[in-house]
Amino acid sequence: xxxxxxxxxxxxxxxxxxIGAPPELGRVTPSDRPDLADFxxxxxxxxxxxxxxxxxxxxxAVVEQLAGDPRLAAVEIAxxxxxxxxxxxxxxxxxxxxxxxxxxLGAETVAAPRRVLVDxxxxxxxxxxxxxxxxxSIIGESIKRLYRFRGDEVIGDAHFGDWGYQMGLLIGAVMDxxxxxxxxVEAANAAGAAPADLSPLExxxxxxxxxxxxxxxxxxxxxxxxxxxxxxxxxxxxxKQAGYYALWERFRAVTQVALxxxxxxxxxxxxxxxxxxxxxxxxxxxxxxxDAMGLLVDDQGAxxxxxTRDGDKRELPPLLVVSSEGSAMYGTTxxxxxxxxxxxxDPHLVIYCVDQRQADxxxxxxxAACQAGYAAEGQLEHVGFGTMNGTDGxxxxxxxxxxxxxxxxxxxxxxxxxxxxxxxxxxEDMTPEEFExxxxxxxxxxxxxxxxxNFRGTSYVFDLDRFTSFEGKTGPYLLYQAVRVKxxxxxxxxxxxxxxxxxxxxxxxRDLVLTLDAFDAxxxxxxxxxxxxxxxxxxxxxSQAFSKFYAACPMLSAEPVxxxxxxxxxxxxxxxxxxxxxxxxxxxxxxx
RNA sequence: GCGCCCGUAGCUCAACCGGAUAGAGCAUCCGCCUUCUAAGCGGACGGUUGCAGGUUCGAGUCCUGCCGGGCGCGCCA
Numbered sequence: 001x002x003x004x005x006x007x008x009x010x011x012x013x014x015x016x017x018x019i020g021a022p023p024e025l026g027r028v029t030p031s032d033r034p035d036l037a038d039f040x041x042x043x044x045x046x047x048x049x050x051x052x053x054x055x056x057x058x059x060x061a062v063v064e065q066l067a068g069d070p071r072l073a074a075v076e077i078a079x080x081x082x083x084x085x086x087x088x089x090x091x092x093x094x095x096x097x098x099x100x101x102x103x104x105l106g107a108e109t110v111a112a113p114r115r116v117l118v119d120x121x122x123x124x125x126x127x128x129x130x131x132x133x134x135x136x137s138i139i140g141e142s143i144k145r146l147y148r149f150r151g152d153e154v155i156g157d158a159h160f161g162d163w164g165y166q167m168g169l170l171i172g173a174v175m176d177x178x179x180x181x182x183x184x185v186e187a188a189n190a191a192g193a194a195p196a197d198l199s200p201l202e203x204x205x206x207x208x209x210x211x212x213x214x215x216x217x218x219x220x221x222x223x224x225x226x227x228x229x230x231x232x233x234x235x236x237x238x239x240k241q242a243g244y245y246a247l248w249e250r251f252r253a254v255t256q257v258a259l260x261x262x263x264x265x266x267x268x269x270x271x272x273x274x275x276x277x278x279x280x281x282x283x284x285x286x287x288x289x290x291d292a293m294g295l296l297v298d299d300q301g302a303x304x305x306x307x308t309r310d311g312d313k314r315e316l317p318p319l320l321v322v323s324s325e326g327s328a329m330y331g332t333t334x335x336x337x338x339x340x341x342x343x344x345x346d347p348h349l350v351i352y353c354v355d356q357r358q359a360d361x362x363x364x365x366x367x368a369a370c371q372a373g374y375a376a377e378g379q380l381e382h383v384g385f386g387t388m389n390g391t392d393g394x395x396x397x398x399x400x401x402x403x404x405x406x407x408x409x410x411x412x413x414x415x416x417x418x419x420x421x422x423x424x425x426x427x428e429d430m431t432p433e434e435f436e437x438x439x440x441x442x443x444x445x446x447x448x449x450x451x452x453x454n455f456r457g458t459s460y461v462f463d464l465d466r467f468t469s470f471e472g473k474t475g476p477y478l479l480y481q482a483v484r485v486k487x488x489x490x491x492x493x494x495x496x497x498x499x500x501x502x503x504x505x506x507x508x509x510r511d512l513v514l515t516l517d518a519f520d521a522x523x524x525x526x527x528x529x530x531x532x533x534x535x536x537x538x539x540x541x542x543s544q545a546f547s548k549f550y551a552a553c554p555m556l557s558a559e560p561v562x563x564x565x566x567x568x569x570x571x572x573x574x575x576x577x578x579x580x581x582x583x584x585x586x587x588x589x590x591x592x
Numbered sequence: 593g594c595g596c597c598c599g600u601a602g603c604u605c606a607a608c609c610g611g612a613u614a615g616a617g618c619a620u621c622c623g624c625c626u627u628c629u630a631a632g633c634g635g636a637c638g639g640u641u642g643c644a645g646g647u648u649c650g651a652g653u654c655c656u657g658c659c660g661g662g663c664g665c666g667c668c669a
Contacts, residue, residue: 024609032612042611045649055649079612080649124669161669217668276669302667314595314665323667330669357663359596364666386597387662394662424631453617454605457597459662461604466618470631473605473617480631488628525608537606540616551624551633570628592629 003106004095004517005030005039008071008085012041015065021047021058028085030518037076037084038514044081055081087514089504096502096513100572105579106519109151110527116152117341118144120353121263121270124161125255126170126209129262129406131396131462132355135385138451140353141268141585142532143383147351149583150527155345158259160275162252163333166217168234170209171247172226173216178203185243194242201250206258209251231325238280258407265410267444267585279336283328286336287321295371296321307367316360319368331365338369338380349379351530356384356457383530386459388451396462410443416468417442417476424470426592438589442468445475445586452536452584473540475586481543482581482588484550485574491556492567499571500564508545508552512569515545519576523583532584539580546573 002010005028013026025043032040044062048055059081066075071091076084099106120140123129140156148154175182180200188195195201220227237244256273263269287303290296296303301324308316320329328336341347352362362382369375390396398404417439421427427435450467454460470476504513515538522538525531555566578588 027609029608032614036612040612045611046609049649082612164669166669300667304666316595317666320666325667327667329667331666333669356597358669360664361669384597389662420631426631458605459598463604466604469618471618472631474631477617477631480629484629484632491628521608529608533606534608537616544616547632548634550628551630554628556628592631 003520004071004087004091004514005521008039008087009041011066011069011071012043012062012083012085015062016043016047018065019058019061021051021062026062030514030521031084033078033084034511036078037074038087038510039085041083041085042081044077044083048081059083089510092504092510092513093502095517096504096569096572099513099516099576100499100502100568105572105576106516107149107523107579108520113151113153114348115345116147116154116349116351117345117347118147118154118156118351118353119159120144120156120351121158121268122161122354123158123255123259125167125251125275126206126213127255128206128210128258130403131388131406131409132403133406134266134409134447135388135451135456136353136355137263137266137268138448138585139383139385139456139532140351141266142448142452142535142583143351143353143530145583145585146523146526146532146535150523155271155347156269157272157274157341158263158270159337160252160273160277162255163238163276163280165220165230165234165327166213167237167248167251168230168232169216169220170213170251171233171237171244172230173212174204174208174247177208177212181247185247188243188246189236189241190243192242194246198246198250201247204247204250204254206254209254231327234327262406262410265407265440265444266447267587274337274340276333276337279333279340282336282340283332286339287328287332290321290372293372295368300324305368305371307364307371309367316364316367319364331361331368334361334365335368335372335374338365338374339372342374347379349381350375352380352382354382354384356386358382359384381530383456385456388462389459391461391463393461410447413443413447413464413468414439416464417446420468420470420476421592438592441587441589442476442479442592445479445581447475448584448586449475449478449536452532453540455531455533478539478543478577478581478586479588480592481546482574482577483590483592485546485570485577486588486590488550488555488570489567489574492563495556497556497567498564499568500561502565502568503561505562506549506553508549509566509569512545512549512573515542516572516576519580522580535580536584539577539584542573542577542580546570546577549573 009028012028013023016026017023025047026041028039028041030039031037044055044059047058059077063075071088072085073088074086078084118140120136122136144154144156175185184195184200220230237248295305297306302320303322304318304320306318319331321332323329366380370377387395446467504510522534525534553566555563581588
């Protein structure tokens with residue numbers, strides 16, 4: 001089912017072709033001047049330049065070709081040669097009926113589905129997630145849902161940071177603190193078998209790890225012996241010594257519980273919980289293979305891959321594959337992960353939803369992967385995002401200056417949502433469970449919509465009061481609109497009112513149908529540019545268009561034919577809005 | 593030093609291959625609830641798109657320089 005924009009585009013493109021102009025110039029876009037038209041084509045101006053003719057003359061010739069199209073109520077030339085198209089009400093009604101009958105509400109699927117892997121979230125073992133993980137989770141989840149909805153086969157991978165020197169540091173620190181654990185780990189290492197009784201490990205909590213890690217990291221920097229011990233432990237873990245491994249598994253387990261709680265609270269879930277540890281065994285053979293390909297170069301005692309290319313504006317650092325001390329580096333693991341994913345899933349596209357600051361790192365890794373033949377040019381995409389800042393414009397910190405834990409942020413937002421609901425006098429007739437459910441949904445909507453309404457590349461200011469406001473361009477406003485339609489439809493159903501064929505008559509109805517029609521264009525843009533904000537914008541516009549329609553066009557009290565037409569519009573709006581919100585990772589309660 | 597990103601209304605942000613009068617929300621002011629959830633709707637106010645040049649019929653968008661801000665620049669991840 002084609003939207004009006006594209007259907008009209010085809011007609012105008014054909015008209016351009018008919019007069020000997022490049023057809024692609026006939027592209028139709030929503031009008032910049034809604035007072036004059038619904039759609040416009042600017043191509044006559046460009047065609048005039050190419051053909052050396054007068055733009056208005058070309059526009060006139062094109063308009064003649066369009067004459068008689070029943071979908072067009074008016075075709076006019078304005079200004080220097082803009083072609084303005086006004087859609088006939090009949091065509092709008094027909095389009096509305098098509099949308100209402102379409103389970104996808106006008107959304108197309110991609111012509112050639114791909115296998116796509118979305119790498120997002122990026123939690124670390126032993127460290128609670130903090131606000132920095134929020135954007136990756138929100139944006140990544142939305143991109144995953146969007147790609148899947150458009151027909152691609154999509155895997156979301158949390159890509160756990162669960163390996164390396166940091167683990168060695170922590171194992172040492174935990175053993176220092178707990179003699180019981182030290183005894184257990186050392187015994188298991190000596191025995192070469194997993195401990196029979198794991199119960200002493202249960203004392204290890206995420207809070208302990210979170211407390212110990214910064215101390216251990218600091219000590220490791222200052223104290224050479226301490227660092228060397230951590231490295232030995234790391235090596236022991238990597239060779240899977242039973243005691244270290246058992247303790248590490250405990251780290252993973254306690255972390256995952258907290259991560260799942262946070263992700264669940266945000267409505268984020270993954271298909272894969274793979275981590276750096278999963279590719280550990282691949283690294284040795286991969287290095288051998290890279291060496292055999294002749295890609296590895298010895299440099300200052302390390303083994304590197306040079307990735308500079310002709311035309312680079314500056315010299316990009318090489319990929320450090322093996323450090324001078326013989327260990328694999330961050331980029332090595334990333335490269336091995338690319339190889340692993342190729343073997344496991346053979347993706348056409350891997351989307352890395354990671355902070356923009358890692359742009360250079362990914363460029364280096366991607367180039368190396370292409371050189372090694374682990375991926376083709378364009379198959380690896382770093383979808384970077386900006387930072388979330390405090391009201392002072394600097395990266396967000398707590399009042400004490402520390403990093404805010406994600407769980408605390410979610411809790412703060414929930415508190416705010418509860419307070420807002422109570423202020424509005426809502427929830428008094430609800431069970432505590434329902435109230436909590438709604439508060440949770442309002443909080444998630446507030447956080448996610450505040451994030452996703454901005455283009456991902458730009459940084460934005462975190463302002464909880466603004467995000468949780470029920471007024472204006474916020475998540476709670478969108479939920480309110482959706483809930484209002486639900487309430488209306490419930491009443492209509494209770495009265496036994498049916499939905500029926502749409503007849504577009506009022507201006508508010510025209511605008512609503514035109515907005516509904518723009519859904520696929522928003523999805524396409526969001527998909528092509530990895531830009532959920534295009535979809536967020538559409539959801540907001542749809543809500544606004546509906547709200548105007550709601551104010552201008554009474555339903556329950558209207559004549560039966562008008563009523564059934566408007567109820568169909570309301571129903572289609574609700575379904576498209578809920579769908580758009582779902583693709584943003586936002587779910588709508590039944591009532592508020 | 594080199595490189596990347598950013599600079600749009602008082603504030604927070606948009607702007608679809610370069611198109612008409614640069615749009616929303618908040619804030620401020622004025623209207624609208626005995627009728628479907630007013631968490632809403634209508635209206636007003638608010639701009640030399642950091643500055644200076646250039647390309648173009650046309651520039652927030654492309655190019656050059658400058659000013660201001662953020663970030664990154666091999667043995668952490």
